[in-house]
Amino acid sequence: xxxxxxxxxxxxxxxxxxxxxxxxxxxxxxxxxxxxxxxxxxxxxxxxxxxxxxxxxxxxxxxxxxxxxxxxxxxxxxxxxxxxxxxxxxxxxxxxxxxxxxxxxxxxxxxxxxxxxxxxxxxxxxxxxxxxxxxxxxxxxxxxxxxxxxxxxxxxxxxxxxxxxxxxxxxxxxxxxxxxxxxxxxxxxxxxxxxxxxxxxxxxxxxxxxxxxxxxxxxxxxxxxxxxxxxxxxxxxxxxxxxxxxxxxxxxxxxxxxxxxxxxxxxxxxxxxxxxxxxxxxxxxxxxxxxxxxxxxxxxxxxxxxxxxxxxxxxxxxxxxxxxxxxxxxxxxxxxxxxxxxxxxxxxxxx
Amino acid sequence: xxxxxxxxxxxxxxxxxxxxxxxxxxxxxxxxxxxxxxxxxxxxxxxxxxxxxxxxxxxxxxxxxxxxxxxxxxxxxxxxxxxxxxxxxxxxxxxxxxxxxxxxxxxxxxxxxxxxxxxxxxxxxxxxxxxxxxxxxxxxxxxxxxxxxxxxxxxxxxxxxxxxxxxxxxxxxxxxxxxxxxxxxxxxxxxxxxxxxxxxxxxxxxxxxxxxxxxxxxxxxxxxxxxxxxxxxxxxxxxxxxxxxxxxxxxxxxxxxxxxxxxxxxxxxxxxxxxxxxxxxxxxxxxxxxxxxxxxxxxxxxxxxxxxxxxxxxxxxxxxxxxxxxxxxxxxxxxxxxxxxxxxxxxxxxx
DNA sequence: ATCACCTGTGGGAGCGCTCCCACGGTACCT
DNA sequence: AGGTACCGTGGGAGCGCTCCCACAGGTGAT
Numbered sequence: 234x235x236x237x238x239x240x241x242x243x244x245x246x247x248x249x250x251x252x253x254x255x256x257x258x259x260x261x262x263x264x265x266x267x268x269x270x271x272x273x274x275x276x277x278x279x280x281x282x283x284x285x286x287x288x289x290x291x292x293x294x295x296x297x298x299x300x301x302x303x304x305x306x307x308x309x310x311x312x313x314x315x316x317x318x319x320x321x322x323x324x325x326x327x328x329x330x331x332x333x334x335x336x337x338x339x340x341x342x343x344x345x346x347x348x349x350x351x352x353x354x355x356x357x358x359x360x361x362x363x364x365x366x367x368x369x370x371x372x373x374x375x376x377x378x379x380x381x382x383x384x385x386x387x388x389x390x391x392x393x394x395x396x397x398x399x400x401x402x403x404x405x406x407x408x409x410x411x412x413x414x415x416x417x418x419x420x421x422x423x424x425x426x427x428x429x430x431x432x433x434x435x436x437x438x439x440x441x442x443x444x445x446x447x448x449x450x451x452x453x454x455x456x457x458x459x460x461x462x463x464x465x466x467x468x469x470x471x472x473x474x475x476x477x478x479x480x481x482x483x484x485x486x487x488x489x490x491x492x493x494x495x496x497x498x499x500x501x502x503x504x505x506x507x508x509x510x511x512x513x514x515x516x517x518x519x520x521x522x523x524x525x526x527x528x529x530x531x532x533x534x535x536x537x538x539x540x541x542x543x544x545x546x547x548x549x550x551x552x553x554x555x556x557x558x559x560x561x562x563x564x565x566x567x568x569x570x571x572x573x574x575x576x577x578x579x580x581x582x583x584x
Numbered sequence: 585x586x587x588x589x590x591x592x593x594x595x596x597x598x599x600x601x602x603x604x605x606x607x608x609x610x611x612x613x614x615x616x617x618x619x620x621x622x623x624x625x626x627x628x629x630x631x632x633x634x635x636x637x638x639x640x641x642x643x644x645x646x647x648x649x650x651x652x653x654x655x656x657x658x659x660x661x662x663x664x665x666x667x668x669x670x671x672x673x674x675x676x677x678x679x680x681x682x683x684x685x686x687x688x689x690x691x692x693x694x695x696x697x698x699x700x701x702x703x704x705x706x707x708x709x710x711x712x713x714x715x716x717x718x719x720x721x722x723x724x725x726x727x728x729x730x731x732x733x734x735x736x737x738x739x740x741x742x743x744x745x746x747x748x749x750x751x752x753x754x755x756x757x758x759x760x761x762x763x764x765x766x767x768x769x770x771x772x773x774x775x776x777x778x779x780x781x782x783x784x785x786x787x788x789x790x791x792x793x794x795x796x797x798x799x800x801x802x803x804x805x806x807x808x809x810x811x812x813x814x815x816x817x818x819x820x821x822x823x824x825x826x827x828x829x830x831x832x833x834x835x836x837x838x839x840x841x842x843x844x845x846x847x848x849x850x851x852x853x854x855x856x857x858x859x860x861x862x863x864x865x866x867x868x869x870x871x872x873x874x875x876x877x878x879x880x881x882x883x884x885x886x887x888x889x890x891x892x893x894x895x896x897x898x899x900x901x902x903x904x905x906x907x908x909x910x911x912x913x914x915x916x917x918x919x920x921x922x923x924x925x926x927x928x929x930x931x932x933x934x935x
Numbered sequence: 936a937t938c939a940c941c942t943g944t945g946g947g948a949g950c951g952c953t954c955c956c957a958c959g960g961t962a963c964c965t
Numbered sequence: 966a967g968g969t970a971c972c973g974t975g976g977g978a979g980c981g982c983t984c985c986c987a988c989a990g991g992t993g994a995t
């Protein structure tokens with residue numbers, strides 16, 4: 234009932250202390266209620282909650298972060314320039330999955346691009362300052378130093394595609410090998426035998442695995458892979474166009490193309506058109522990702538679907554587990570930290 | 585030289601205190617160096633900088649935020665669902681402008697979507713917790729409660745398009761009225777007189793202004809506007825298609841269309857094609873934004889260019905000024921807080 | 936020589952939390 | 966009766982900074 238009761242010194246946001254005074258309890262108790270600790274009696278809890286509501290109390294994140302040494306924020310790091318982020322449905326789908334899963338949480342998501350050297354510099358600084366509790370790393374190339382930096386700083390991280398078969402970080406991926414196989418098997422089943430492949434960037438492990446699937450499927454069907462039918466792309470539309478043009482001049486007898494992404498398939502389609510070839514009559518076309526592009530292409534594109542949104546969700550799950558595990562020095566579980574999800578071929582009219 | 589000299593208690597990140605000890609100065613002095621205060625002698629500064637480098641010191645953001653009551657972060661709030669964000673080049677261009685300008689700063693940018701009620705709920709909570717120093721508000725509709733919430737919480741904010749002629753918040757906009765005029769004048773100059781208009785969402789002030797420009801340009805040329813040639817769209821491609829189809833059934837004699845955005849122009853183009861009409865022979869088409877879509881359309885789309893990236897940059901400038909002004913109770917400058925940038929018609933083959 | 940006034944510096948106080956130890960109370964054993 | 970155990974609770978200490986006051990020493994006016 235002293236002067237410092239009611240609303241605290243004018244204007245300012247109410248503090249824990251003020252809520253405690255209002256509810257007639259101690260600071261510790263309010264903290265327990267705020268953080269959902271079970272060791273509070275129902276009556277006390279109710280009183281505190283009432284005080285919180287009356288005062289419009291909102292915890293001060295900075296104070297909490299300082300005292301508890303956590304930020305309640307995680308970062309989605311895209312080691313690509315912004316333009317590619319927006320051009321590539323893969324990223325936005327992933328973001329959607331992560332965002333959806335995060336909505337149930339108190340966590341905040343930060344989107345960070347690290348395409349240029351300058352941006353990477355900033356990112357390193359940012360991570361060194363421990364401004365996030367964990368990192369989701371999307372689309373990492375083989376020689377990227379980021380994972381090591383994270384390990385060194387002891388920041389929990391999950392990677393979207395392992396960098397190699399020996400990946401040490403927790404990861405979520407789709408079955409790229411199986412996806413590559415299924416694309417080729419589908420084309421073979423439709424009577425195509427001269428099947429070309431436009432690969433993704435080969436410093437991305439998943440792209441390599443798709444090539445492996447492609448090769449093995451052909452070999453198993455008795456068509457030893459013809460290296461001249463494999464042309465590297467870079468996941469961009471222009472790269473796909475260029476690769477397709479190259480393939481056509483190199484071997485005009487091809488009757489099908491498996492592109493390592495829908496975006497590249499769109500580029501390939503353009504090159505095929507320019508060459509006066511019909512899809513699928515002259516050349517069958519299969520993409521990868523089953524993004525919106527595939528559905529809207531003309532003709533609609535057969536594509537290998539990966540559950541990108543689900544991958545995002547699973548990544549977040551893994552990361553939250555990592556973070557939680559690290560907090561008390563609890564038994565680091567030995568569960569699977571490398572998740573692989575199945576792909577599925579979606580047949581449309583381009584093949 | 586005491587035991588607590590060197591690296592602090594094993595492992596943990598070094599603190600200000602440790603840097604001070606290492607450099608043989610006081611805490612305050614290190615703080616001054618870190619924050620670039622001029623009231624430090626060159627020798628001392630050098631000593632501190634050396635200590636910082638040796639220890640690999642990085643300031644603790646949480647502690648700083650708590651003590652100084654600022655976060656060094658701002659939010660770019662998009663009151664739309666994620667999907668629209670990715671579908672609309674406007675947003676990514678804006679983001680690019682802001683990001684570019686921000687690179688010179690220590691500030692962190694957060695991207696926040698507030699399309700669904702749930703997301704808005706979270707956002708309100710987030711803002712109430714004062715987790716950002718300021719907010720960039722993009723694409724606000726007339727009845728949006730967000731600006732008022734921000735005002736109430738006394739959080740500096742800048743809006744991308746004023747909500748009305750009486751907007752109180754600082755804002756950056758392009759000259760929508762002039763842009764609308766120039767589109768129509770261009771079409772008139774090319775001999776078109778039955779000019780239809782597909783508007784943007786009319787609860788967006790800028791869209792209204794484009795309509796005003798359209799009307800006035802026609803009137804000034806002696807063609808009193810025919811309300812039947814004005815059809816509301818919603819900034820989406822499908823909306824543009826639908827509006828165009830509607831216009832065509834209503835008045836098949838039209839010979840030109842001014843669409844309130846490139847995305848809607850793309851939809852209109854589709855409807856025109858379906859109706860067997862040629863662009864520009866039968867119907868001339870003009871868009872708005874001059875986004876990548878315009879350049880890639882077939883035929884390339886004449887469009888009213890707005891300098892979106894620059895708008896982003898200017899918004900950030902304004903916001904940073906707002907934030908700086910609010911810190912010490914300095915003379916709140918009376919400079920212009922409503923910036924309007926010129927548009928420019930980019931003529932291509934669609935008109 | 937005195938005073939006023941700078942400049943550069945050290946360090947106390949305090950930001951609003953969480954963590955944890957201590958304490959009174961009740962319940963159940965021996 | 967005393968002992969042990971476990972609730973629910975209060976509040977001290979401390980997280981790593983910034984802010985600001987105090988102070989030493991130098992400079993120039995009086």
